[in-house]
Amino acid sequence: MSRPPALQAQTCGxxxxxxxxxxxxxxxxxxxHNKETGEQVAIKQCRQELSPRNRDRWALEIQIMKRLNHPNVVAARxxxxxxxxxxxxxxxxLAMEYCQGGDLRKYLNQLENCCGLREEAILILLSDIASALRYLHENRIIHRDLKPENIVLQQGEQRLIHKIIDLGYAKELDQGSLCTSFVGTLQYLAPELLEQQKYTVTVDYWSFGTLAFxxxxxxxxxxxxxxPVQWHTKVRQKSELDIVVSEDLSGEVKFSSSLPCPNNLNSVLAGKLEKWLQLMLMWHPRQRGTDPVYGPNGCFKALDDILNLKLLHVLNMVTGTVHTYPVTEEETLQTVKxxxxxxxxxxxxxxxxxxxAGLALFTQKIVTGCSRDSEQPCTVAVPLEYIFLPLFPGESKRTGVGSC
Known part of the structure; x- marks a missing residue:
């Protein structure tokens, strides 16, 4: 692939x-970069050889960008x-806010992320992208090209913020809420887009599920x-619950409904996100995103339930095993024991x-009141982590310090 020509230095005031x-x-x-104020912007400019159809698409992107206002969608300037x-x-x-963290693909390509992101990073990303997609869909916009390259990172006051970019392929829903044009990046496209069939917002569910996985x-x-052709023929054979189709060393294709290991999720989150991914990666678009409790398009509410979990991680100092427990607002340490x-x-x-710090916890204490962050509101559940030391008959009490 040829590289784009080098930039010629230019100034404008x-x-x-x-x-x-x-x-x-x-x-x-x-x-x-504005050398007087220090402000930075990202300027998107079009090639000269755009087709009339792409010129219209470009005009639509500018129109959409200028009327959107959401912390997880890159802002127009x-x-x-x-x-x-x-x-x-x-x-x-098209002028946009500049996000200095680069795109998600750059982050995923870092060596330490070869087996997936850290648990906290995954939860924050899911929260941000779900919020952005919800907003777009509420404004009758389908993104259609969600992928790591179209998510950029911006350092916020307390954490990284993920923002969706590149609405060049976005489409406003017509009165029938169905579209037939074929766009996007093949590796993240929903099957109905590959088939050039009519589609709805559920194409973004497939892309989001693929990205999350x-x-x-x-x-x-x-x-x-x-x-693509061989991919489509084989993957369409998966069951509704399968979230993995892989090829082993002998060339045999395997289907699985379970999240593969290794990954960095605790057992509770792994189980719940596994079921959520089964909703997002259903082959048939009419079923995709339908939650057993919340119904059609209930996948976002189901994800909210996962992100709002309060989890207690308990380390057994004898075996080195970590046990994870969902806890309620009023649950005491006695029930945890x-x-x-x-x-x-x-x-x-x-x-x-x-x-x-090695301080003993009273069994009647409310679990959620013991967290270091219990007084801080959070949009993604704060893990509540403790350490326990088993005491066997005849042994004296031992003390130890562990990391939350």
Whole structure:
């Protein structure tokens, strides 16, 4: 693949052209820096050879971007004064906020993420992208090209924020809420788009599910190296619950409804996200995203339930095993000790629950009040982590310090 030509340095008043951030189907995205104020913007400019259809699509992207306002959708900015004159053609420029963290693909390609992102990073990403898609769908917009390259990262006050970009393939729903045009990146496209069939917002569910699976495991769920025709023929054979189609070393294709290991999720989250992925990756679009409790398009509410879980992680200092328990707002440590006994066989009276600093926890204390972050509101559940030391008959009490 040939590289795009090198940028020629340009200025526009106090604005200086700095670097090419990306090259897409329409043209280039360039970072500009204001040397007087320090402000930075990303300017998207179109190629000269755009077809009439793509010119219309470009105009639609600008129209959509200017009316959207959501923290997880990249924001439009005013084009700096005089910069439109530097455009290579008569098409308008699109100015957007600059997100210095790069795209999600760059993050996934880091060596430490080869088997998936850290648990906390996964939960934050799922929360951000679900919020963005909800907003787009409520505004009758289908993205149609959701993939790691179209998610950028911005450092917020407390954490990284994920933002959806590139609405060049987005489509506003018509009165029938069905579309037939074929766009997007093949590896993340829903089957009905590959088949050029009518489709709805559920195409974004498939892309979101594929993206989520990749962030959890480090690879895409369905035969990622196969060509589209062969891919479609084989993957359509999966059952509704299958979320993995893989090829082993002998060339045999395997189907599975379980999340593969290794990944960085605790057992509770792994089980719940496994079931959620089964909703998102259903082959048939009419069933996709339908939750048994919340009904059609209930996948976002189902994800809310997962993200709002309060989880207690208990480390057995003798075996090194971590046990994870969902807890309620009013649950006490006494009931947790009963659950620990059920899982480990250690009697309640022989358990000692300790905090990070080695302080003993009283059994009548409310579990959620023991967290270091219990006074801080959160949009993604804060793990509540303790350490317990089993006490066997005849042994003296031991103390220890563990990390939350």
């Amino acid at each position: 106090p604005w200086e052209m700095k670097e090419r951030l990306g090259t897409g189907g329409f043209g280039n995205v360039i970072r500009w 005013d084009v700096p004064e005089g910069m439109q004159k530097l455009a290579p053609n008569d098409l308008p420029l 990749e962030c959890i495991t480090g690879f895409r769920p369905f035969l990622p190296n196969w060509q 009963a659950r620990i006994q059920s899982d480990t066989g250690i009697p309640e009276q022989d358990q000692e629950l300790l905090q990070e």
